[in-house]
Amino acid sequence: MSDGIHAIVMPKWGLAMTEGMVAEWTIEPGAAFSRGDEIADIETAKITNALEASTSGIMRRLVVEPDEMVPVGTLLAVAADETVSDDAIDAFVSDFQANFVVEETEEDSGPAFEHVTLSDGRNIRFLRQGAGGGPTLVMVHGFGGDLNSWMFNQPVLSEQFEVIALDLPGHGGSSKDVGGGDVAAMSQAVLDFLDAADIASAHIVGHSLGGACALHLALTKPERVASATLICPAGLAPEINMTFINGFIEARRPRQLRAALELLFHEPGLVSREMIDDVLKFKRIDGVPEALKAIAEAAFAGGRQSHVMVEKLSELEVPIQIILGASDQIVPVLEALETRAGVTVHRLEGSGHTAHMEAPGKVNALIADFVVAASG
Amino acid sequence: MAKKSVRQAINEALASEMRRDPRVVIMGEDIAGGMGAPGEDDAWGGPLGVTKGLLGEFGRDRVLDTPITESAFIGAAAGAAATGLRPVAELMFVDFMGVCFDQIYNQAAKFRYMFGGKAVTPLVVRTMYGAGLRAASQHSQCLYPMFTHIPGLKVVIPSSAYEAKGLLIQAIRDDDPVVFFEHKAMYDEEEEVPDEAYTIPFGEANITREGDDVTVVAFGRMVQFANQAADKLAKEGITCTVIDPRTTSPLDEDTILEEVAATGRLVVVDEASPRCNMATDISALVAQRAFSALKAPVRMVTPPHTPVPFAADLEDLYIPGPAQIEQAIREVAA
Numbered sequence: 001m002s003d004g005i006h007a008i009v010m011p012k013w014g015l016a017m018t019e020g021m022v023a024e025w026t027i028e029p030g031a032a033f034s035r036g037d038e039i040a041d042i043e044t045a046k047i048t049n050a051l052e053a054s055t056s057g058i059m060r061r062l063v064v065e066p067d068e069m070v071p072v073g074t075l076l077a078v079a080a081d082e083t084v085s086d087d088a089i090d091a092f093v094s095d096f097q098a099n100f101v102v103e104e105t106e107e108d109s110g111p112a113f114e115h116v117t118l119s120d121g122r123n124i125r126f127l128r129q130g131a132g133g134g135p136t137l138v139m140v141h142g143f144g145g146d147l148n149s150w151m152f153n154q155p156v157l158s159e160q161f162e163v164i165a166l167d168l169p170g171h172g173g174s175s176k177d178v179g180g181g182d183v184a185a186m187s188q189a190v191l192d193f194l195d196a197a198d199i200a201s202a203h204i205v206g207h208s209l210g211g212a213c214a215l216h217l218a219l220t221k222p223e224r225v226a227s228a229t230l231i232c233p234a235g236l237a238p239e240i241n242m243t244f245i246n247g248f249i250e251a252r253r254p255r256q257l258r259a260a261l262e263l264l265f266h267e268p269g270l271v272s273r274e275m276i277d278d279v280l281k282f283k284r285i286d287g288v289p290e291a292l293k294a295i296a297e298a299a300f301a302g303g304r305q306s307h308v309m310v311e312k313l314s315e316l317e318v319p320i321q322i323i324l325g326a327s328d329q330i331v332p333v334l335e336a337l338e339t340r341a342g343v344t345v346h347r348l349e350g351s352g353h354t355a356h357m358e359a360p361g362k363v364n365a366l367i368a369d370f371v372v373a374a375s376g
Numbered sequence: 377m378a379k380k381s382v383r384q385a386i387n388e389a390l391a392s393e394m395r396r397d398p399r400v401v402i403m404g405e406d407i408a409g410g411m412g413a414p415g416e417d418d419a420w421g422g423p424l425g426v427t428k429g430l431l432g433e434f435g436r437d438r439v440l441d442t443p444i445t446e447s448a449f450i451g452a453a454a455g456a457a458a459t460g461l462r463p464v465a466e467l468m469f470v471d472f473m474g475v476c477f478d479q480i481y482n483q484a485a486k487f488r489y490m491f492g493g494k495a496v497t498p499l500v501v502r503t504m505y506g507a508g509l510r511a512a513s514q515h516s517q518c519l520y521p522m523f524t525h526i527p528g529l530k531v532v533i534p535s536s537a538y539e540a541k542g543l544l545i546q547a548i549r550d551d552d553p554v555v556f557f558e559h560k561a562m563y564d565e566e567e568e569v570p571d572e573a574y575t576i577p578f579g580e581a582n583i584t585r586e587g588d589d590v591t592v593v594a595f596g597r598m599v600q601f602a603n604q605a606a607d608k609l610a611k612e613g614i615t616c617t618v619i620d621p622r623t624t625s626p627l628d629e630d631t632i633l634e635e636v637a638a639t640g641r642l643v644v645v646d647e648a649s650p651r652c653n654m655a656t657d658i659s660a661l662v663a664q665r666a667f668s669a670l671k672a673p674v675r676m677v678t679p680p681h682t683p684v685p686f687a688a689d690l691e692d693l694y695i696p697g698p699a700q701i702e703q704a705i706r707e708v709a710a
Contacts, residue, residue, distance in 0.1 A: 252580065254583060281538070281570065284575055285570060286572060286575070287572075
């Protein structure tokens with residue numbers, strides 16, 4: 001960025017992403033946009049999703065054509081206000097491109113997965129991005145997910161904070177022993193992780209089952225939780241969509257799994273073939289089917305959530321915000337959650353159960369602002 | 377997840393199952409020391425290094441170098457399987473099946489049936505197949521149709537490193553004799569493969585491309601060529617569903633029939649000699665059970681009915697490639 005000129009570059013969504021293409025520009029040159037507005041559809045090997053603006057501005061130049069595969073970090077477009085001359089934009093573009101170096105692939109550099117051993121011997125995989133010294137965020141995914149669930153969030157938030165995304169037991173690269181398998185057992189694992197990773201306290205961001213863990217931790221170990229952001233959280237109401245849970249567990253074919261995964265999204269087109277393949281690959285790993293079943297039986301026994309903590313929101317000692325997807329089909333979109341001054345609730349239209357993936361720009365901004373405020 | 381070669385993926389599958397189950401033993405020519413090597417330190421790990429390192433971890437009791445007598449060690453492996461071990465025998469080239477075929481097709485394949493279901497034969501025969509390495513006509517064939525023909529055998533043809541690891545672990549845990557085909561030109565091909573053990577069920581085809589116009593069924597190394605052809609044609613607006621059946625026995629007939637019903641057009645790609653191969657088998661299946669869905673004649677992409685040539689130019693011409701597949705798709709889509 002220089003003199004009010006803002007570079008919009010190919011984002012890096014997940015460690016494995018090295019290139020992507022603009023499938024379509026959804027903004028015209030010359031148009032004004034605000035932080036969080038969708039400006040392009042980006043297609044990668046794994047997923048197609050909207051690129052949301054991280055600042056406000058006027059779109060002055062679209063640098064890449066649609067359907068051109070370019071490396072991560074490539075200049076896609078230039079934003080600036082109307083006082084900046086076209087010559088200055090030209091100079092910015094040529095300067096950027098002259099100095100642009102394609103990032104090395106993951107094998108050679110950049111962040112890598114880490115592992116810690118919990119006191120009970122289980123192994124937890126995590127990914128740490130961003131610099132220490134300031135607030136630390138710990139991100140906890142939901143049932144059947146893994147740390148890659150945060151691919152649209154962790155890279156952006158790590159520009160501002162140290163951000164650690166972990167794999168819950170039974171998921172991703174962590175041990176497949178889920179212990180008791182319920183919300184208490186899962187949040188105990190997160191607590192054990194904080195101990196093992198030597199994190200005194202963190203801003204916990206949890207999605208779905210991970211949201212229930214974050215809430216459980218905030219209630220039981222408030223001294224370890226600087227703030228909690230619950231995204232489409234479980235743990236607030238007894239209802240849970242067992243068509244999704246059972247469909248996810250039982251699906252062996254891509255078509256069956258697609259039907260289950262589409263329930264997660266407001267826009268079912270976000271379910272890509274690669275996403276389906278990744279989940280099928282996860283479910284084939286030794287111990288995973290048993291782990292998923294154990295969690296479902298403990299946390300969602302009889303088709304109801306075992307841990308319902310909505311009444312306890314008023315007892316919370318730590319700042320908490322709840323982000324709901326207005327078209328969530330997995331957990332109920334509750335009304336009147338603002339039972340206490342410390343609880344902030346946002347309902348995002350156009351998002352299903354995965355608001356952090358469907359509206360990453362908005363969710364990232366909400367998390368960043370909330371963490372900054374809570375860090376006082 | 378790291379990128380691993382087909383060679384590493386197979387090695388990991390063997391190591392992981394040997395750690396998990398002490399009954400798993402491996403045997404074959406040169407898989408331990410071999411080649412007159414003096415000791416454990418310079419173990420070759422087979423002619424292409426697939427079993428390298430296993431001798432050091434598991435020792436001579438479980439990593440058995442055999443004499444160059446396929447009839448003896450394949451027979452020994454079948455007997456060991458019938459009496460409590462879970463052997464993985466390496467038949468260096470599938471072209472050598474001729475000298476040990478009785479042990480496979482008339483012994484191992486029949487035990488369960490002949491003993492009224494009271495015997496199981498958890499035997500895996502790993503074997504190298506395929507053209508492309510200038511190994512001439514006696515070391516380059518794709519003989520999986522001959523094993524597919526035999527009731528009682530399961531036949532697996534992995535198409536990539538990820539597929540190889542999951543399918544081999546599944547094969548080792550299976551209680552029936554499995555013949556596992558490794559394409560000799562694919563050992564260095566890499567893709568992301570999980571470190572953990574995982575299994576891919578037999579008889580469940582993988583759909584590697586989804587499209588509306590033509591269904592392409594391909595086996596083993598031909599899957600990547602079919603994908604390449606499909607990707608190229610997709611840019612012109614001809615979209616293909618590409619099916620990798622993964623196993624020829626059991627065969628996922630339902631997926632093939634469903635996808636042919638959806639597109640109405642079929643191309644089958646098979647590196648095996650064209651008479652009585654998987655291409656003719658799939659074509660007959662579709663002709664019998666999905667004829668009314670067909671909008672165009674079925675096309676088969678195969679090599680010519682000749683021995684695999686040794687001359688490099690001729691061998692290159694012999695092997696079906698993306699260009700022939702693309703042409704066949706264009707013809708049925710026209």
